[in-house]
Amino acid sequence: MAHNAATHAPHTLRSYLGRIRSGGARWVSPLVLLLLWEAGSRTGLIPARTLAAPSAVAATMGGMIASGELGHNVLVSLGRAGLGLAIGVLVGGTLAILAGLSKRGETAIDSPVQMLRTLPTLALTPLFIVWFGIGETPKIVLIAVATTFPVYLNLYNGIRGVDARLVEAARAFGLSRAAVIRHVVLPGALPAFLVGLRYALSISVLILVVAEQINASSGLGYLINNARDFMRTDVIVVCLMVYAALGLGADAAVRLIELRSLAWRPTILEA
Amino acid sequence: MNAPIPFPTRPQPVVSLRGFTRRFGSNTVIAGLDLDIAEGEFVALLGRSGSGKTTLLRTLAGLDGASEGEVRVPNSRAVVFQDARLLPWKPVWQNIMLGLTGRDLRARAEGALAEVGLDHRADAWPLTLSGGEAQRAALARALVREPKVLLLDEPFAALDALTRIQMHELVLGLWRRHRPAVLLITHDIDEAIALADRVLVLDGGRIVAEERIASDRPRTLDPALRRRLLARLGVATPEPVETVWAEAAD
Known part of the structure; x- marks a missing residue:
């Protein structure tokens, strides 16, 4: 028994340490890449006009946050994405309920929507500029x-x-x-709706990036365009990081909604 | 409450079908069916698949109409389906009270759940219930409405044999306490004989046999009755086998 325990304890300790090490190992290669990037910038292998050093990006980000420039423009962009998304969810949701609940709604709504959806939305940009000008409206409509x-x-x-x-x-x-719709149909369709919402969130960020290239005077797109004109790769990288954070944040938000509203699902119950 | 009226005096039937016919296109599923169920009577309806059982139940449940004939069913009715059909997104007690309004909903739900021995699962999500528990919840959901007619659509068919025996006892107990008229649809002859006052055999959309069982419950199986019903369902059981078996048992 004693022998057994002696051989056993170090083994579990070793596997425990191994787990920590392998958990940390996931961060090793990104960190090495970051260090290589920094070293490349400092030795002049990577010119700042091609890509700014990580330290420079961090410093720029600090400065932009401190001056409020970043916060203001992120809020403007979030406002556009949020308003557009809200309208999209409202319209898409209403149409889906009308088409889903009645035969007449289905014939009236489903085929035109199915036809329109094959259009790449971004291809509508020129038309929306003709219709709505170059202000906020075409961005939000897109x-x-x-x-x-x-x-x-x-x-x-x-x-x-x-x-x-x-x-x-x-x-x-x-x-x-009405009670059947409220108690059975809509709760039953909620998981599918949340999948749609998740897609819609990431699409809203995607469209935001392109829409803000249309003559914006504020927002992340404006920052990026400005930075491009002055070849400020540090600012561009900061904005790219914010876009990534927006995408991640949107996904986390839907996950949270799912956890709260789909608590009855066994997959979530077991987790 | 009146004193129980001794059989065969027939009180006003609570369910009454006259010449009930249901067609789907050119396919006549039920043809000219007459059926009365007395207040508080426990009727079992046996039939093979395709015999029209489900069509009949759907009409009695108000989910489907009649092509011809007269159907009288009180609005005070409740159904227990073969699959419990609880809404997975509502906790058990809210499923029990689905569509009901008024005060003390929670307390009423707990009362009904206690009757089926499930009060400890009032807040559980339905998908975490076992098959037997889900069927108990479905029974509680039906009984909390104090229905005049309780429709049971093969409610125990998906349960294991032991759970099924427990559920039989539970249903009998609930029936004695609440006294709804019960129509139990089943293809299990033993279940029908164990529970019902009257067993009907439905075949090709007609009632082809009717047996009254007056003996007290719990019942010992009557092999002759079983064989008669089986024959009506088109299952021939050779008599000699049973004789041999009986001799061997002596």
Whole structure:
């Protein structure tokens, strides 16, 4: 027994340390790359006009945060993405509910939406500039249009995919049509809606990047365009990092919504 | 409450079908069916798949209409389906009270759950229940409405044999306490004989056999009755086998 324990304890300790080391190991190669990048910049292998050094990027970011420049422009961009997304979710959601709940709604709505969705939204940019000028409107409309489709498609499929047996049971217990929709159809379609919302969030950031190239005088796109004109690669990298953070934040937000509103799902229950 | 009326005096039926016919296109599923269920009576309906059982139940549940004939079913009715059909996104107690309004919903749900021995799972998510627990919850959901007619659509078919026996006892207990008229749809002859006052056999959309069982529950199996019902369902059981078995048991 003693012998056994003696050989056993170091083994578990070793595997424990190994776990820590392998957890840390995931960070080793990005860190090495970062150091190589910094070394390349300092020795002049990577000119600053090609790519600024990580230290320079960090310093620029600190300065932009301190001056409020970054915060202000991020808020402007978030406002555009948020407003466009809100309109897209509202329109896509309403259309999906109308098409999903009635045969007449389906014939009236589904085929035109399915046709329109094959258009790449960004190809509409010139048309929107002709219609809405170069102010805020075309940017927001672009985001709204692009986010309408993923919300519509997923929610519509979700509504159509609701378990007919549950609807039947609810009807057998005397629930009105409105009550069936409220208690059975919409909660049943919620997981699909959240998938659509997740797509819509990442699309809104994607469209935001392009939409802000249209003559913006504020926002992340404006910062990037300005930085390009002055070849400030440090500012460009800062903005790219903010875009990445926005994408990650959006995904985390939907995950949080899912955890709270889909708590009944066994996959989440087990986790 | 009146004193129980002794059989065969027939009180006003609570469910009454006259010449009930249901067609889907040119396919007649049920043809000219007459059926009365008395207040508080426990009726079992046996039938093979395709015999029209489900169609009949859907009409009685108000989910489907009649092509012809007269259907009288009180609005005070509740269904227990083969699959419990609880809404997975509502905790058990909210499923019990689905569509009901009023005060003390939670307390009423807990009362109903206690009757089926499930009060400790009031806050559970339905997908975490076992098959037997889910069916108990479905029974509680039906009974909390104090229905005049309780429709049971093969409610125990998906359960294991031991759970099924427990559920039989539970259903009988609940039936004695609440006295709804019960229509149990099943393809299990033993279940029908164990539970019902009257066993009907549905075949090709018609009632082809009717057996009244007056003996007290719990019942010892009557092999002759079982064989008669089986024959009506198109399953021939050779008599000699049973004789041999009986002799061997002596």
